[in-house]
Amino acid sequence: MEKRSQKRAPIYEALEMFKRRRVVPFDVPGHKRGRGNPELASLLGENCVGLDVNSMKPLDNLCHPVSVIREAEELAAEAFHAANAFLMVGGTTSAVQGMILSVCKAGDKIILPRNVHKSVINALILCGAVPVYVNPEVNSILGISLGMELRQVEQVMKANPDAVAVFVNNPTYYGICSDLPSIVRLAHSCGMKVLADEAHGTHLYFGEGLPVSAMAAGADMAAVSMHKSGGSLTQSSLLLLNQGINADYVRQIINLTQTTSASYLLLSSLDISRRNLALRGRESFARVVEMAEYARQEINDIGGFYAYGRDLVNGTSIFDYDVTKLSVYTLDNGLAGIEVYDLLRDEYDIQIEFGDICNILAYISIGDRIQDIERLVGALADIERLYKKDRAGMLSGEYIAPRVVVSPQKAFYSDKESVPVKEAAGRISGEFVMCYPPGIPILAPGEEITDEITEYILYAKEKGCSMQGTEDPKIENLMVLERREVHGDMVF
Template identity: 65%
Template sequence: MKNKESHSKAPIYEALMEYKKARVVSFDVPGHKQGRGNAMLREFLGEQCLSVDVNSMKPLDNLCHPVSVIKEAEELAADAFGSKHAFLMVNGTSSSVQAMVMSVCKKGEKIIMPRNVHRSAINALVVSGAVPVYVNPGVNKELGIPLGMSVKDVERAIKENPDAKAVLVNNPTYYGICSNLKDITELAHKHGMYVLVDEAHGTHFYFGDNMPMSAMEAGADMAAISMHKTGGSLTQSSFLLLNCDLSVGYVRQVINLTQTTSGSYLLMSSLDLARRDLVLHGTETFKKVIEFAEYARDEINKIGGYYAFSEELIDGDTIYDFDRTKLSIFTRGIGLAGIEVYDILRDDYGIQIEFGDIANILAIISVGDKSLAIERLISSLSEIKRLYSKDKAGMFDHEYINPEVVLTPQDAFYSPKISVPMNESDKKICAEFVMCYPPGIPILAPGEKITKEILDYIDYAKEKGCFLTGTEDAKIENINIVSKSINN
């Protein structure tokens, strides 16, 4: 990395400040004209914010083809993350994941990936026509959560599919589980395959001390970095890191297939400023975050019934490492699904956590948290146990069901299909997604066989209050299946 002084620059932010000083009269978009056209919007977001919600112009560069300040911001970001190039992304990390896949896989080409990927990875397959080779992740049956990929399972998939173009790895998972990224990368490279890492929840790996290995350190070819999750930028802003021989220009062409031509300067400047802050202060920032998370974990485990898990799960294989900043808490021990605890925390205690599934909750801890807020979370969980705990008999005991893939996602999604009641879809081929959001990992994806076990899981998730999405039917009562001629 360059010396820290060079990272004190924030070229996009600085260009926006110069633009403001120039008092330019605007006859371009956006039409609110620095907020003058909408008083309520100006009052809500503030004049300072709206004054820099501007259009691309020569002094501010162009995200689709950067040549000046955006190009300089990308170079600083690449240096900060240790990659050959970094692209500023304003369509979310979903767009970054899709660009990774579409940069290395064409229609009909195979990509090896875990099935517990975010929907964005499978969306990339629907759009591109690439063919998934799923490696079922390990499963912790006590916690009911999917884990990382075993190196042996990846090796088996590579040997059975030597023509695959790439291996995609989730690292870390939503729960903080890390795979053996270095060995998987070396194995894939040995067989001429690219390694793509969905590192949406791992921004801090690059800036904190004693963190799990980052994708760039492991030698991966591309990584999607969700800066807004733990890096301090605005929601929907992201980086796509490139670290291989692919042409920067070609990858940008792929990005431009789906990313907006009207890149938000609010999002881009937030990436610029967040990168600056992480390089200058990231070590102390994440030291504090880990201290908060470790303290909360210890205190929650003293309550009893809950299990805030951490490094003790490491087994050198499907749990190769653990992200200690993640406060993942198993709740089934008090007889409540994670989503039930999630709802009680929000509705009764005014605490919004990241997500709840059928057995766990996740609280995101960041430098923006204060000791008092951590104490409030701990005491609220203690009181929830006292007031709401019940017998855990009859609770669903697993979060992940291995799917049976019958058709490629693209073939299934675009096939002739019919809508049937969910309870009449057993043994049919799914033609759309069903998932709880967050985290957005599909329970069913296009091309997968629907089974009674999966339908029971969906019913249970509904009963417990999970927010289900993905189906054309907004009520999630009907599901699109591939039409009868193909099903038979």
């Protein structure tokens, strides 16, 4: 089939044509191009609310695309070197869940690292699949979990030959990459699918000198957050399929949970951003890499902060590193990452992506400018000079290896009771506890609560991390399984 021109943006073009026709709306949405909600039009602009329209024949339908949306998906597949692509309007959460629900059924085993996003565990709750964890090594200084080592993956595969899939982060929030091509070869030799969470890896498809993308590595499916490093609107994402995956079946799975009222603001932003990356992504991400490496060098010259990068690569647990991730270790200044995060926002009007117990992450992408980098570096130098303190008594580490006692689905739907966090050790969690971002659970449903975990939860809360996942908004109590629910259950 002849390749389409990446200069096209069919959804955007259809919206432009629709706008010129001045169609009188007797359909939803009810704001009627903003006339019914002047404050909304004032906030977002008349052009924006004028294009917030419903599905109709000239604009196609995301649930069953036959014209402009289908063409936009085909262009996206070509741009990302995939066999098929789906435009997603429920964020990469919906793309991740689409992948897992497409390959896993109740009782199926899926091999994965524990440092996955909560959307992965949520998918297991929905479908009843059972996690088999490859517990990654932890960098004891930085307090971050590393990649999946090939030998560990092979051991888990041999111990669980009935597993249906392997799930890989490519890269992690902190920029760590596993040996994805080798994991793919190993998994396929065992008849297992490989699913990649590329929420933070859009640029891998367009930049040079960066870690391998999931499609290039031969992974079967990949969830790609276009809105993170690709420039589209928040909540817009892509689900990519390689050869050998039944795209029609995947569409049916997506439609189980995806809205039937897809936002054309999100769809057109995906269309336009794909075109932008296809035409200009190579040079855009070259500038991103240059800015990130410059920032890394300048921050390391401050003293007290450590902006890590390719110096971490060891060929095993850190097979490669995504240098666009400006991850910075802060504890040598006696400051938790979340404290630096708060200082940057409250004192310097700089909003970074996140801060955890040990690190901060400044997300650098195609919209950044060198003067913004200079401002960040200057603020960090100021913080080091003004706020540095003794680090005695500070915790380190964001990953605590869990013991899975019951499946996430069983735990989530079991009878539960509320107990104080300080008294929860020895019980089985019936809910999530996480710092968000990054959204990696400290506790997931079905895992045993330990003294180490409760200490970490209380410390993260004290330091000001944004804690989520619990029924109790104050994170003073945890929902745990009633003891009769645990008795006799299978231990995984």
